[in-house]
Amino acid sequence: MILRIILLLAIAIVAVVTNLCTGDVSIAPSTAFNAVFAPDKIPADQAFQLEIIQQIRLPRALIAMVVGTALSVAGYLLQSLSRNHLADPYLTGVSSGAGVVVAVAVANSVSFEWVPLLAFLGGLLASVIVGGLARTSRGFSVTRLLLAGVGLSTICGGIITLVVTLGGDPVRSQGIFFWLAGGISGRTWGELIPAAIYTLIGLVATFVLSKQIRMLSVGTEQARGLGVNVDLVQWALLFVAVLLSGAAVSVSGIVGFVGLVAPHIARNLFGRDERAQIFASALIGMVLVLFSDLLARTLVEGQELPLSTLLSLVGGPFFLFLVSRQKSESV
Amino acid sequence: MQIDAPNTVSATMQSPSSKNKLEAIGLKAGYDLNAVVVNINLSVQRSKVTVLAGPNGCGKSTVIKVLARQLKPIEGSVQLDGADVHSMPGETFAKKVAYVPQSIDFSNELTVEEVVRLGRNPHQKWWSWTESEADAEATHAAIAKAGLNGLEKRPFTNLSGGEQKRALIATALAQEPAFILMDEPIAHLDFKHQLSLLSLIAELKEKSIGILLVLHDLNMIDRIADEIALLLPQSDKPSEVYAIGQKDEILSPENIATVFDVSVSIFPDSSSQGRHFSIEEKTKANRT
Numbered sequence: 001m002i003l004r005i006i007l008l009l010a011i012a013i014v015a016v017v018t019n020l021c022t023g024d025v026s027i028a029p030s031t032a033f034n035a036v037f038a039p040d041k042i043p044a045d046q047a048f049q050l051e052i053i054q055q056i057r058l059p060r061a062l063i064a065m066v067v068g069t070a071l072s073v074a075g076y077l078l079q080s081l082s083r084n085h086l087a088d089p090y091l092t093g094v095s096s097g098a099g100v101v102v103a104v105a106v107a108n109s110v111s112f113e114w115v116p117l118l119a120f121l122g123g124l125l126a127s128v129i130v131g132g133l134a135r136t137s138r139g140f141s142v143t144r145l146l147l148a149g150v151g152l153s154t155i156c157g158g159i160i161t162l163v164v165t166l167g168g169d170p171v172r173s174q175g176i177f178f179w180l181a182g183g184i185s186g187r188t189w190g191e192l193i194p195a196a197i198y199t200l201i202g203l204v205a206t207f208v209l210s211k212q213i214r215m216l217s218v219g220t221e222q223a224r225g226l227g228v229n230v231d232l233v234q235w236a237l238l239f240v241a242v243l244l245s246g247a248a249v250s251v252s253g254i255v256g257f258v259g260l261v262a263p264h265i266a267r268n269l270f271g272r273d274e275r276a277q278i279f280a281s282a283l284i285g286m287v288l289v290l291f292s293d294l295l296a297r298t299l300v301e302g303q304e305l306p307l308s309t310l311l312s313l314v315g316g317p318f319f320l321f322l323v324s325r326q327k328s329e330s331v
Numbered sequence: 332m333q334i335d336a337p338n339t340v341s342a343t344m345q346s347p348s349s350k351n352k353l354e355a356i357g358l359k360a361g362y363d364l365n366a367v368v369v370n371i372n373l374s375v376q377r378s379k380v381t382v383l384a385g386p387n388g389c390g391k392s393t394v395i396k397v398l399a400r401q402l403k404p405i406e407g408s409v410q411l412d413g414a415d416v417h418s419m420p421g422e423t424f425a426k427k428v429a430y431v432p433q434s435i436d437f438s439n440e441l442t443v444e445e446v447v448r449l450g451r452n453p454h455q456k457w458w459s460w461t462e463s464e465a466d467a468e469a470t471h472a473a474i475a476k477a478g479l480n481g482l483e484k485r486p487f488t489n490l491s492g493g494e495q496k497r498a499l500i501a502t503a504l505a506q507e508p509a510f511i512l513m514d515e516p517i518a519h520l521d522f523k524h525q526l527s528l529l530s531l532i533a534e535l536k537e538k539s540i541g542i543l544l545v546l547h548d549l550n551m552i553d554r555i556a557d558e559i560a561l562l563l564p565q566s567d568k569p570s571e572v573y574a575i576g577q578k579d580e581i582l583s584p585e586n587i588a589t590v591f592d593v594s595v596s597i598f599p600d601s602s603s604q605g606r607h608f609s610i611e612e613k614t615k616a617n618r619t
Contacts, residue, residue, distance in 0.1 A: 083438040208458050209458070210460075211459065211460055212457060214439070214441075215452060217437065217441070218439070218441075218446065218449060219436030219437060219438075220436075221401060221430075221432045221434075221436070222432060222435070222436070222502075224421065225399060225400075225401070225430035225431075225432065225503075226425055226449055226450065226453065226502070226506070227420075227421040227422035227425030227426070227453035228421060229420075229421050271440040272442070275460075
């Protein structure tokens with residue numbers, strides 16, 4: 001198990017270094033290292049590279065890490081909550097709910113410090129609606145959860161289009177549109193810090209709740225019999241998942257499938273230890289977003305593809321693969 | 332002398348009659364306010380085996396769920412040593428009362444040992460993964476008692492239905508409870524394991540644990556029960572307790588015929604020094 005974690009860490013480090021060094025301007029790993037940890041050592045003739053790392057690539061890589069962590073841990077939580085591996089922030093409508101509120105906020109020039117909080121509130125509202133529809137007297141129904149999520153996402157998509165179309169100012173409307181298309185280009189420290197704080201809080205809360213996640217995995221009836229306050233734990237998991245999704249949506253717009261793919265791989269690697277699964281979900285999510293972002297900005301020369309496009313091209317088929325592997329007809 | 336005492340006596344001043352008991356008082360219970368059972372008065376006492384029996388759909392599982400703090404009653408209450416069960420914290424209840432549900436709904440890859448260890452949850456802090464020596468001892472003792480030695484490292488979901496049931500009973504034992512409630516514990520067990528479960532129950536009873544079972548098989552009930560409550564379903568109305576009391580007064584051919592809608596003959600059983608219940612369909616019996 002330790003070996004697998006070390007291997008994952010190594011892959012994550014490679015992903016970060018590659019991300020910092022690759023681009024229109026190639027930068028040597030040693031220069032990148034010094035630019036991050038010892039900027040004084042950078043000679044004056046490399047001030048340009050220093051500038052690129054400090055102002056563009058480092059914040060962007062960190063945002064990719066935050067988004068990857070937040071989405072995959074949120075997906076892990078939603079999967080644990082619904083006890084089904086097909087749940088993630090995108091499919092359950094949490095991302096769309098957050099997206100609507102953020103679109104309205106951006107259209108009205110709300111200051112960026114408020115965006116993660118607003119995204120959180122939007123996600124919370126969406127999750128309360130979807131969760132309320134999914135809940136039956138016998139507990140959470142996954143079919144209802146996913147159907148309600150798809151329905152709500154459609155409604156949110158419509159509202160976002162309305163906001164964009166009726167926004168008046170075409171420049172701002174286009175801004176909202178590109179932002180919601182999912183991507184992290186042009187994001188800097190100002191957007192990173194609040195999202196990182198929310199993600200860190202969510203990550204710590206997830207570790208604190210890890211034993212309760214195991215307790216819930218034996219079924220709600222059995223868990224309640226073992227003294228677990230099932231309703232409270234379910235709401236806590238949903239709350240943390242929404243906090244993390246909100247943090248991700250606030251910086252990257254709506255990015256799908258990271259929350260689906262990363263926890264799935266993590267569960268396969270660390271089948272019986274929830275803490276390792278959470279840690280691995282975060283690392284795999286980081287790696288996925290770092291590599292996708294790298295491809296997004298290098299694949300087509302002189303042009304940047306939206307991050308969500310690449311993730312959809314990878315994540316969509318993966319989702320279909322999961323559906324084909326479901327044992328029974330019911331989800 | 333306590334007759335004039337106000338109703339607010341604290342738990343420590345409870346009259347002895349409410350001690351060492353898990354009691355249902357005037358229960359009305361069901362789902363979404365539709366009552367399935369009404370007027371249920373029932374007590375589970377330590378060192379006794381109480382059996383809840385009745386035909387399909389009469390609400391046995393509903394009653395055991397309310398007693399197990401899984402389901403809130405519509406009216407009435409469940410009291411543990413005189414304290415209301417549905418207003419106490421889950422861990423407090425789970426330290427005293429263990430519940431083995433009828434169906435299993437696992438979504439993990441835990442081993443038998445890890446599943447049984449979950450029984451220690453009410454004795455641990457909710458966020459902590461650390462295991463005390465007492466936790467480890469109780470887990471191993473429970474595994475041994477349920478006859479699961481050698482299966483500790485096997486994934487729970489790879490076990491047979493009967494082995495899974497025994498692992499859940501081991502989890503209940505790891506809770507070190509004063510009462511164990513089991514919903515159809517022998518349903519998936521083969522004959523050998525049915526009998527070994529009966530002797531395990533007898534052993535638990537010796538250790539002054541109170542046991543409530545939902546059981547179907549009359550001969551099994553006859554072997555193990557001290558007290559029996561028979562639930563009678565009624566058309567268009569919630570079920571009620573038809574008869575409750577000591578085994579010998581309750582297991583009469585008349586009671587069985589009324590509650591289960593069958594005819595029953597009782598034969599002496601020379602091999603076990605007991606008796607054997609043989610049931611037949613009522614209409615067929617009437618015809619012959």
